[in-house]
Amino acid sequence: MDKLNLDQHISQQFNADLEDLKTQLLEMGGLVEQQTINAVNAITTADSDLAERVIITEEEVDHREMKLDENCTMVLARRQPAASDLRMVLAVAKITRDLERMGDEAHKIAKMSMHLTEDGEAPRGYVELRHIGSIVHQMVITSLDSFARFDVDLAVKVAQEDKKVDQEYKSAMRELITYMMEDPRSISRVMNIIWALRALERIGDHARNIAEHVIYLVKGLDVRHISVKEMERQLQQN
Amino acid sequence: MEAIAENTAKVDNMIDTKKDVQNNSPESADLSNLETVGIPFSDNAKMSMRDVDVFYGDKQAIHGVGLDIGQNEVLAMIGPSGCGKSTFLRCLNRMNDTIDICKVTGSLQLEGQDIYDPKLDVVPLRARVGMVFQKPNPFPKSIYDNVAYGPRIHGLVSRRAELDEIVETSLQRAGLWNEVKDRLHAPGTGLSGGQQQRLCIARTIAVSPEVILMDEPCSALDPIATAKIEELIAELSENFTIAIVTHSMQQAARVSNRTAYFHLGKLVEVNETEKVFTNPDHSLTEAYITGRFG
Amino acid sequence: MASAPENQKTIELVNQNLAKRYRAEKRFRAYGIASIGFGLLCLLFLFTDIIGKGHTAFLTTYVKLNVELSTDALDIYDVNDPQQIAGADYQGVLKKALRERFPEVTGRRDKRALYGIVSSGAGFEIRTLIEQQPELLNTTLDLWVLADDDYDTYYKSRSSDEGAYTGRFNEKQISWIETLIADGAVEKRLNTTFFNAGDSREPEQAGIRGAIMGSLFTLLVTLALSFPIGVASAVYLEEYAKKNKFTDFIEVNINNLAAVPSIIFGLLGLAIFINFFEMPRSIPLVGGFVLTLMTLPTIIISSRAAIKAVPPSIREAAMGIGASKMQVILHHVLPLAMPGMLTGAIIGMAQALGETAPLLMIGMVAFIVDVPGSISDPSTVLPVQIFLWSDSPERAFVEKTSAAIMVLLGFLIIMNTLAVWLRKRLERRW
Numbered sequence: 001m002d003k004l005n006l007d008q009h010i011s012q013q014f015n016a017d018l019e020d021l022k023t024q025l026l027e028m029g030g031l032v033e034q035q036t037i038n039a040v041n042a043i044t045t046a047d048s049d050l051a052e053r054v055i056i057t058e059e060e061v062d063h064r065e066m067k068l069d070e071n072c073t074m075v076l077a078r079r080q081p082a083a084s085d086l087r088m089v090l091a092v093a094k095i096t097r098d099l100e101r102m103g104d105e106a107h108k109i110a111k112m113s114m115h116l117t118e119d120g121e122a123p124r125g126y127v128e129l130r131h132i133g134s135i136v137h138q139m140v141i142t143s144l145d146s147f148a149r150f151d152v153d154l155a156v157k158v159a160q161e162d163k164k165v166d167q168e169y170k171s172a173m174r175e176l177i178t179y180m181m182e183d184p185r186s187i188s189r190v191m192n193i194i195w196a197l198r199a200l201e202r203i204g205d206h207a208r209n210i211a212e213h214v215i216y217l218v219k220g221l222d223v224r225h226i227s228v229k230e231m232e233r234q235l236q237q238n
Numbered sequence: 239m240e241a242i243a244e245n246t247a248k249v250d251n252m253i254d255t256k257k258d259v260q261n262n263s264p265e266s267a268d269l270s271n272l273e274t275v276g277i278p279f280s281d282n283a284k285m286s287m288r289d290v291d292v293f294y295g296d297k298q299a300i301h302g303v304g305l306d307i308g309q310n311e312v313l314a315m316i317g318p319s320g321c322g323k324s325t326f327l328r329c330l331n332r333m334n335d336t337i338d339i340c341k342v343t344g345s346l347q348l349e350g351q352d353i354y355d356p357k358l359d360v361v362p363l364r365a366r367v368g369m370v371f372q373k374p375n376p377f378p379k380s381i382y383d384n385v386a387y388g389p390r391i392h393g394l395v396s397r398r399a400e401l402d403e404i405v406e407t408s409l410q411r412a413g414l415w416n417e418v419k420d421r422l423h424a425p426g427t428g429l430s431g432g433q434q435q436r437l438c439i440a441r442t443i444a445v446s447p448e449v450i451l452m453d454e455p456c457s458a459l460d461p462i463a464t465a466k467i468e469e470l471i472a473e474l475s476e477n478f479t480i481a482i483v484t485h486s487m488q489q490a491a492r493v494s495n496r497t498a499y500f501h502l503g504k505l506v507e508v509n510e511t512e513k514v515f516t517n518p519d520h521s522l523t524e525a526y527i528t529g530r531f532g
Numbered sequence: 533m534a535s536a537p538e539n540q541k542t543i544e545l546v547n548q549n550l551a552k553r554y555r556a557e558k559r560f561r562a563y564g565i566a567s568i569g570f571g572l573l574c575l576l577f578l579f580t581d582i583i584g585k586g587h588t589a590f591l592t593t594y595v596k597l598n599v600e601l602s603t604d605a606l607d608i609y610d611v612n613d614p615q616q617i618a619g620a621d622y623q624g625v626l627k628k629a630l631r632e633r634f635p636e637v638t639g640r641r642d643k644r645a646l647y648g649i650v651s652s653g654a655g656f657e658i659r660t661l662i663e664q665q666p667e668l669l670n671t672t673l674d675l676w677v678l679a680d681d682d683y684d685t686y687y688k689s690r691s692s693d694e695g696a697y698t699g700r701f702n703e704k705q706i707s708w709i710e711t712l713i714a715d716g717a718v719e720k721r722l723n724t725t726f727f728n729a730g731d732s733r734e735p736e737q738a739g740i741r742g743a744i745m746g747s748l749f750t751l752l753v754t755l756a757l758s759f760p761i762g763v764a765s766a767v768y769l770e771e772y773a774k775k776n777k778f779t780d781f782i783e784v785n786i787n788n789l790a791a792v793p794s795i796i797f798g799l800l801g802l803a804i805f806i807n808f809f810e811m812p813r814s815i816p817l818v819g820g821f822v823l824t825l826m827t828l829p830t831i832i833i834s835s836r837a838a839i840k841a842v843p844p845s846i847r848e849a850a851m852g853i854g855a856s857k858m859q860v861i862l863h864h865v866l867p868l869a870m871p872g873m874l875t876g877a878i879i880g881m882a883q884a885l886g887e888t889a890p891l892l893m894i895g896m897v898a899f900i901v902d903v904p905g906s907i908s909d910p911s912t913v914l915p916v917q918i919f920l921w922s923d924s925p926e927r928a929f930v931e932k933t934s935a936a937i938m939v940l941l942g943f944l945i946i947m948n949t950l951a952v953w954l955r956k957r958l959e960r961r962w
Contacts, residue, residue, distance in 0.1 A: 086516060087517065361855075364854035370852075377864060387855075444853075
């Protein structure tokens with residue numbers, strides 16, 4: 001945290017370039033976060049207009065991803081950033097990718113919501129969907145916050161939440177599968193819910209990825225593919 | 239879209255919080271009891287310096303530097319102008335002896351031998367620790383004589399054929415042989431800047447030194463000549479230990495195994511080059527290599 | 533950014549001032565041209581004056597006389613005795629020839645004036661002739677003999693705009709020479725005496741060979757001493773001496789010495805070499821010592837400048853591969869500094885060649901007739917010779933003086949050209 005003084009370069013333009021990256025990324029993050037919550041609301045309230053909006057927003061997200069990629073490439077080519085600046089640009093590029101994936105997942109949820117409106121309401125799963133949806137939405141917000149403030153503690157919290165989401169997802173799965181076995185007629189509708197849950201869980205994973213990129217950005221530590229405990233241990237050591 | 243407007247406002251809020259986050263600026267850092275961070279020492283040290291102080295008259299240019307240069311290592315020294323990196327480099331083969339007011343204290347050893355021992359003769363020392371300078375400085379003699387000069391004055395060869403061989407191998411190792419083999423007796427000053435610098439490197443390696451010191455060897459060269467010299471440095475590191483001072487951080491990143499960062503006469507950080515350029519330990523290093531002050 | 537109308541204004545202002553600026557620049561250049569023009573004009577004046585006065589000295593007047601070389605008249609009894617040939621009365625036969633040429637002249641005074649037509653040195657020419665061709669004895673033949681300086685001057689000035697210079701002549705003398713001229717018995721020939729003889733009281737017999745040789749020996753001594761000493765001092769001061777009060781003191785003194793009037797060096801030489809070491813006066817060796825003292829500061833200063841101009845990168849390069857101090861100096865510094873040092877030395881030599889004052893003090897101003905053969909023979913030098921001749925009352929010495937100046941200038945031009953050529957030749961870029 002103490003090292004990321006993005007506005008203290010000798011080159012004012014460099015400051016502006018990096019600041020620009022950050023702002024654009026946070027704007028894109030805001031869009032994706034909105035998409036996530038809208039998608040969950042669309043499915044739980046069977047609001048097809050909302051679902052429509054999520055699908056339309058997806059295009060904007062894709063467009064922003066391309067724009068951010070271009071800007072990252074520009075900074076890399078023109079400034080040859082090193083150390084924290086280099087990590088910043090790399091993190092932005094990776095987070096952009098994760099955000100775009102999250103957008104895709106939200107898009108999927110919105111599609112499931114449309115299917116459900118056509119096929120009729122699913123008999124079960126809305127409670128789980130709402131519950132996991134709110135946790136994941138909070139994770140997305142937290143991960144974006146951790147990036148905005150370069151806050152490692154918030155990032156660690158996201159990783160912890162992700163573990164929780166995984167557990168919740170597993171138990172919801174178990175329940176829905178049991179239900180489908182009992183009532184095979186509802187399988188197609190419940191499957192829609194399962195797809196939506198799966199997408200939410202993926203969004204959570206991407207939020208965790210974002211948190212990991214933030215940790216790399218701030219601490220220079222690569223904490224991917226390790227348990228949350230190991231992550232906390234390494235961070236304490238550092 | 240209203241969502242975007244809403245988010246932008248949110249983002250602005252987030253950015254505002256950043257102001258609380260930034261604290262110490264590099265200029266305000268306290269240097270008085272700075273200790274070198276990273277890995278300044280090596281198990282396999284070729285040259286080993288401890289508590290080196292250098293004074294120019296009353297002014298202290300180097301403050302208590304402790305550093306090892308490992309066998310066959312390429313060590314890059316970076317830092318802002320006047321940070322003492324060149325001064326330190328020139329201590330390593332006593333080129334500072336020519337400056338009357340320059341005084342060096344501390345322990346500087348080449349394979350355990352004190353190089354500032356008053357009984358030690360600088361002539362053999364400089365044969366063991368060669369130097370390549372910032373500006374290509376071939377002698378106003380032929381290419382052949384430039385390379386042959388060192389072996390001649392040190393009496394390394396007795397026959398002309400041996401000398402021819404040394405000249406040829408040195409020029410080959412410096413990657414210059416193919417360009418000059420047909421005009422060995424043309425003046426060395428007639429070569430291009432990059433060729434001249436490679437000629438100077440050939441001249442240095444002709445006396446088979448153990449360590450080669452390079453003082454900003456590419457600062458007067460164009461990018462292609464620079465790339466050739468950098469390639470050469472990589473090849474030379476198989477046989478020689480190399481310490482290079484450079485103003486180009488990219489160059490340090492490209493050629494070196496370890497990078498040492500000097501600041502106001504102090505050695506701030508020494509680390510694996512990769513580490514220094516992705517995640518340096520010291521905030522001063524960070525500030526310098528990311529261009530936050532110069 | 534200034535807005536468009538403001539820009540317009542700036543350009544207008546610039547244009548307004550432009551004419552003024554150009555004028556100032558032209559004026560500035562004109563000052564330079566004027567200065568150079570003035571210098572060239574002075575030089576031109578000097579050269580025309582000297583060459584105008586001096587060019588005649590390279591020719592000298594000869595008179596044709598019908599001389600009877602009888603052994604009786606020459607008082608030679610034995611033709612095989614070289615001593616008799618050497619001691620024969622050649623002037624006598626010339627006088628006889630003149631009497632026969634102008635039989636109307638009577639009276640002692642007139643006769644003596646008549647004998648004055650030929651130079652008192654003309655007899656030696658006939659002696660040389662007889663020594664080479666003894667078979668001419670006892671023959672009568674037409675001989676061209678050297679005319680006296682007064683007649684020489686008269687003859688040379690006859691055709692000039694101001695009319696003939698008659699000087700101390702009376703009408704009889706003018707009529708004699710006019711008769712001879714009318715007979716075609718007077719002509720100008722190349723003046724070999726001027727280049728082959730030493731000094732003489734008689735202008736027509738005076739030459740600058742002695743002075744040239746004196747200058748040559750003096751300069752040889754000076755060069756042999758001042759160049760090595762100067763270079764060695766410069767090398768020590770530049771390369772070895774520590775920078776402290778003492779070396780500063782030496783430096784100030786060297787610079788001062790370069791500006792000391794040269795006559796002081798003459799006094800110094802007089803005190804040290806002649807009074808203390810009791811060396812003989814008037815010899816090129818002592819002259820060389822004195823001029824060495826005088827040129828040393830110049831050579832040291834120019835050598836130091838040349839050494840300083842050797843780029844430090846070359847020194848560092850040599851030291852970087854382990855050359856010792858002496859190797860750095862001998863292999864790199866001196867070869868690179870050599871053109872500058874040689875130029876300095878030559879300019880110092882040119883200065884020494886033109887120096888008069890210090891040599892006056894050590895007696896090189898003496899009247900010396902013999903051409904010196906070594907550095908220990910008494911001699912004089914070119915500038916001193918010029919000084920001596922310019923002081924002589926005879927009219928004919930005027931042209932000799934100018935001619936000697938021309939010779940001196942010639943040597944100076946040669947030396948300075950050599951300096952430029954050497955610099956161009958030896959200078960290497962690095």
